[in-house]
Amino acid sequence: MNKLIIDAAKDKIFLMIINNDINYSITHENSKINYEKLSILINDFLNKKNLDLDKVSQIYVNRGPGSFAGIRNSLSVVKAFHLANKIDYYCFSFGDFDERDKEYLSKNRTSDGYYEIKDNKGLAINKSLAYAKYSDVIWCETNNPDLEFAKEFAQELKSKFPNKFLAYNCSPSLNWMDKFSKKDLNNFQESLFDFGYNLQFVSLAGFHSMISSFYELGASFKEINMEAIANLQLKETQMSEIGYTGLKHQQEVGSNYYELVGEALLGDESELLSKKDSTENTQF
Numbered sequence: 001m002n003k004l005i006i007d008a009a010k011d012k013i014f015l016m017i018i019n020n021d022i023n024y025s026i027t028h029e030n031s032k033i034n035y036e037k038l039s040i041l042i043n044d045f046l047n048k049k050n051l052d053l054d055k056v057s058q059i060y061v062n063r064g065p066g067s068f069a070g071i072r073n074s075l076s077v078v079k080a081f082h083l084a085n086k087i088d089y090y091c092f093s094f095g096d097f098d099e100r101d102k103e104y105l106s107k108n109r110t111s112d113g114y115y116e117i118k119d120n121k122g123l124a125i126n127k128s129l130a131y132a133k134y135s136d137v138i139w140c141e142t143n144n145p146d147l148e149f150a151k152e153f154a155q156e157l158k159s160k161f162p163n164k165f166l167a168y169n170c171s172p173s174l175n176w177m178d179k180f181s182k183k184d185l186n187n188f189q190e191s192l193f194d195f196g197y198n199l200q201f202v203s204l205a206g207f208h209s210m211i212s213s214f215y216e217l218g219a220s221f222k223e224i225n226m227e228a229i230a231n232l233q234l235k236e237t238q239m240s241e242i243g244y245t246g247l248k249h250q251q252e253v254g255s256n257y258y259e260l261v262g263e264a265l266l267g268d269e270s271e272l273l274s275k276k277d278s279t280e281n282t283q284f
Contacts, residue, residue: 002051004059006042008035008074009066015045017056024049035073042077053085063091065098100130121149125156132161137199141169145179147191154195167199168192172208 005016005025013034016025026045028034034041046052061078064071078089097105097115104123105115117123128138140153150168157164170176176185192200220228236247246252262270 001057002055004042004046004056005061006038006059006074006078007062008038008070009062009064010070013038013041013070015042017046017049017051030067030070032069035067035070038073038077039080053081053087056081056085056087059087059089060092061089063093065093065095100126121152125153128153128157129160132157132164135164137165137167139167139169140197141171143174145170145174145176145188147188150192150197151195154197158196165199166195166197167201168197170200170202172202172204 001019003018005014005018007014008030011030013028013030014025015027016023028041043053046056059078059081061074062071063075075091081087082089091113101123104117104119104126106118108116110116124140128140132138138157140150142149154166157166170188180188189200217228217232220231224231233247236244240247250256
């Protein structure tokens with residue numbers, strides 16, 4: 001009965017095999033390279049002891065607290081071993097919570113064994129203050145657009161780290177139309193800037209813009225065929241007047257640069273160059 005112990009929650013990745021009274025162990029640096037190839041490290045460790053996963057009866061893995069990436073990767077590897085090799089696994093912990101979080105936790109636990117949070121905003125500020133001296137940027141995000149908390153969060157961080165770079169995600173996961181008037185929306189960025197949020201961004205804005213435009217084009221093409229493409233080109237032409245450059249898609253992928261390289265190598269009369277005769281140059 002071989003039992004495998006995996007702990008990737010600390011500074012070192014710790015692996016151990018327990019076989020009756022005989023223990024074998026090894027450690028590795030808990031680096032990005034190592035935790036991403038954790039399954040390889042485990043197999044190498046077992047092979048050195050003339051073992052393989054088929055001879056492991058149980059796996060015990062540290063579920064934290066500790067390194068988020070290390071815990072996430074070790075749990076993923078263990079679950080894969082469980083599914084592929086039918087090995088039972090169990091989670092353990094050297095501590096149920098960080099002592100700094102204690103005042104923000106209730107006594108209730110989730111079905112997974114984690115403590116429920118009774119003051120999530122207070123915990124967010126406390127965690128951010130703990131990480132601030134190690135971080136280049138502190139990112140604030142809430143489940144609803146909340147200027148009041150954004151201000152409180154910034155004030156707490158700036159009071160102890162006045163030069164800390166703050167970021168705010170104006171996430172499209174939130175229903176902005178439901179939360180604000182048009183006037184409030186127009187002033188939202190200015191308010192955040194006044195609080196000290198140097199970096200403001202909209203995660204997945206490109207995704208939503210691209211998918212909605214694809215859908216709109218597809219629906220239009222279904223109804224009016226190539227007129228839909230002509231309408232799209234008309235829209236692009238109009239936007240070109242305010243700086244849009246996507247109408248000439250070849251230049252967007254660097255064709256102009258390679259034309260210049262080709263001219264330097266082959267001469268500007270080479271037939272291999274598209275030059276002024278390209279469809280983009282002649283038609284747009």
